[in-house]
Structure formats: structure tokens, C-alpha cells
Amino acid sequence: MWDFSIGKTIGILLKTMPFIITRMVIYFVITLAFILATGTGAGIGYGVGSLSDSPESFAVWGGIFGMGLVGTAVYWAREWLLYMVKAAHIAVMVKLIDGEPLPDGKGQVAYGREVVTARFGEANVLFALDQLIKGVIAAITGLLGGIAAFLPIPGLDGIVRFANTVIRLSMTYVDEIILGYNIRTGSDNAWESSRRGLVLYAQNGLKMVKNAVWLSVFLWILSIVVFLMALAPAAAIVYLFPGDLAALSFIVALVFAWAFKAAVLEPFAIAALMAVYFDTIRGQVPDPDWDAKLTGASEKFRALTEQAKGAFGGRAITA
Numbered sequence: 001m002w003d004f005s006i007g008k009t010i011g012i013l014l015k016t017m018p019f020i021i022t023r024m025v026i027y028f029v030i031t032l033a034f035i036l037a038t039g040t041g042a043g044i045g046y047g048v049g050s051l052s053d054s055p056e057s058f059a060v061w062g063g064i065f066g067m068g069l070v071g072t073a074v075y076w077a078r079e080w081l082l083y084m085v086k087a088a089h090i091a092v093m094v095k096l097i098d099g100e101p102l103p104d105g106k107g108q109v110a111y112g113r114e115v116v117t118a119r120f121g122e123a124n125v126l127f128a129l130d131q132l133i134k135g136v137i138a139a140i141t142g143l144l145g146g147i148a149a150f151l152p153i154p155g156l157d158g159i160v161r162f163a164n165t166v167i168r169l170s171m172t173y174v175d176e177i178i179l180g181y182n183i184r185t186g187s188d189n190a191w192e193s194s195r196r197g198l199v200l201y202a203q204n205g206l207k208m209v210k211n212a213v214w215l216s217v218f219l220w221i222l223s224i225v226v227f228l229m230a231l232a233p234a235a236a237i238v239y240l241f242p243g244d245l246a247a248l249s250f251i252v253a254l255v256f257a258w259a260f261k262a263a264v265l266e267p268f269a270i271a272a273l274m275a276v277y278f279d280t281i282r283g284q285v286p287d288p289d290w291d292a293k294l295t296g297a298s299e300k301f302r303a304l305t306e307q308a309k310g311a312f313g314g315r316a317i318t319a
Contacts, residue, residue: 001214002211002215003207003280004215005272006272009275010268012271013267013268015096016092016093019109023262023263023264026085027258027259028259030070030255031255034071034255035255037069038066040066041062041064041065042066044062083123087112087120088109089267090112090176090179091111091183092108092112093274094180094183094274098184115183120190129190129191129194130179132304133174133198133304134175134300135299135301136294136300136304137198138298139294139298139300143205143293144206144209172216172269173269173270174201174208176270177270177277178198179194180277181277181278182194184278189308191308194304195305196286198301199286199287200277203286203290204277207276208273208276208280215268219265226260226261227253230253230257234252234256235253
């Protein structure tokens, strides 16, 4: 079974309600932008297509173009979302997981941003660090998945492939967990503390993967439920668009489910896994063998090590 407490994790989310509301506003505004862009694009496409024999096809392509435009904007806004929202939320959750009181006279969102700014400085530093961590996660996934290949069980190929797929899917929130570890340590060198956090995660990887798999199952079930519940209202909204755009109701419901997952379910998973991680690594030091494995397997880990050597005050000297 899992090692996290569902009740305690829900309690942490309730205590960080200002962040949950902020995330819901941001992601549901994004959902509304998708809907409006789709409707506007479909309307323009239908108007242009009315000069031809198939205005419906033009409406479909217009709707797709509108959604693609918003999707591109969201992609470019990911650095801001990471820095201003996700990292600040994690900073507050770390305090609550450790049972520490939040400072009086200051809002949670302002406090979280203050911690992140003091820890990482500018957004591009945190974003660059996050990208290196994501690269190392791929190596950890391969190393953990490779363990199954050496099990002396005949006909294990299919099971190994399935296990590797499960491991990859369950590693979604590792970068957020390492970010939480980074904030928790308060080290002057964010690159080095991230490197240590990754080694600690890898040496406890099987336990972390077990809990991550359970959380993935919970989150996907809930996301599917939300998606199915959103289909009917999405179809009603798309019905107002010009042309026959029934297929787009599926996409709108999918975007709504994604927004709910990002606003509510992801913080739950991050809080639960951080609590398991902090409890698991208590009293541990990074294993030199795992350090060597990651150094040999990951170019990103080697780059993280180089940044740690050349960093001052947690920020790289080089541009």
C-alpha cells in the first residue's frame, strides 16, 4: 500500500486554500481562453468558408487554429507559472509538512513568492534549474527500470516494458519534490542541494515509485471522472459555435479536466509525495554509488554538478 496520509494531505491543501484558489483562477481562465479562442476561430473560419461549398470544414480548422494559438501562449507562460505560482505554493507546503507555522501578518501567496525570490533570484534561474532536474529524472527512470531487467524470471520482457512505462508515468512530480527539498534545506547553493536531492531520490527510488504509482492511479481516475462530467456542458457550449463542431466538445472537456487536474489534483500529489520523501530521507546521506551511477548515466546531472561547482549564493556564475 501507499505511505502517505490522504487525510493529512487534504489538510495541507485546505490550509493553502489561497494558492488553490489562485491556481483555479489561472487554469480556468486558461480554459475560458481556449473556449473563446475556439469559438472565435470557428466563427472566422465559418465566415471565410461561407464563400466555399464547405463552411463547416473551415470552421473546424478555425477552431483548431484558435486553440493552438492559446496553447502556444500557455507554453510560453510556463516559466512564469513555475516561478510565481507552483514554486511559491511548494514553499508554503514545505513549511506545513514540517509542522512550522507561517509568518503572521503576511499573505500565503506573498510569503511563498518571497521565499522563492530569496532562494532562486530571477525566474530564469529557477527555470534553468528545473530543466536540468527534468533531464536527470529521465536517467533515474532508466536506472530504476533497468533493475527489473536483471531479475532472473523467464519471459520477463513484457513485464519489464510495462514496468518501465509505469515508472516513466509515475515520475511526473519528481522535479517539484526536488524543488521542495531545495527550499527546505535553505542551502546557499541551489544547484548542489538539487544534486543531493536527486541522489537521495534515486537511492530510495523504488519506494517513491510505489507511492507515485498509487497517486497516478487516483489522479487519473479522478481526472477521467471530471472529464466525463465536463462532456455535457462542453457539448452545450460548442453547440453555440457556428458549424458542426461536435468533435471539439471532446477537446474542450479534455482542457477542462486538465485545468482541474493542474489546479487541485497536482498539488495533492506533490504534497503527498513530498511528505513521503522527507520522511524517507530523514537521517540519510547521498549514496556515493548512486552519485556515480547518475554521473555516468546523465549528461544533465554532470551539468548540474558543474553548475554547483561554479555557483555562488545558489546562482550560477556563468550566464
